Amino acid sequence: AQSVTQLGSHVSVSEGALVLLRCNYSSSVPPYLFWYVQYPNQGLQLLLKYTSAATLVKGINGFEAEFKKSETSFHLTKPSAHMSDAAEYFCAVSGAGTYKYIFGTGTRLKVLA
């Protein structure tokens, strides 16, 4: 069985500040982990993914995430927030031999000027 927990349904940061969005997972098989972003009135698009290669994964728009098996975490970070980062972010888990993504409930990021 797999599950994802995103801590904080809403996160606000100042422009230029560090962005940290938290994701913890549980998985009975080696996990594959994803972060997606959803802008208003659009579908989800992939930011980055972890599929058992390097534990530090770099994605688009300056985002990165680190897979920490001991902490069962896959937190998303960006050193300096930009106004255009305001969106909803979803963490998802799948696993070897599965087809389903299990999505978290999402974190809405607000960037303050």
Place this chain on the structure above:
Amino acid sequence: DAGVIQSPRHEVTEMGQEVTLRCKLISGHNSLFWYRQTMMRGLELLIYFNNNVPIDDSGMPEDRFSAKMPNASFSTLKIQPSEPRDSAVYFCASSLGTATYEQYFGPGTRLTVT
């Protein structure tokens, strides 16, 4: 490639009417997922197809919902009869395979049932 295409983008209908949502996959993709997104329940997987065959429809809410893939590039999701609680944004997503592969989402269809 144009990406995943969904139509219509918005649909407003009255309770009891039939609603058909359409999805065109990215060329070469063999997996198709239908999702529903609401504020209350978040993103829910409704049904998954692989190579045109429905593999898992356990997320389909009830018999009023049905989905088909008449060919490798096209899918429909039908609700008959529709109810106000079906109001949501419906997404389809396609991928090259499963598990490790990225899912490409369409722009969604916003359904309002009055």
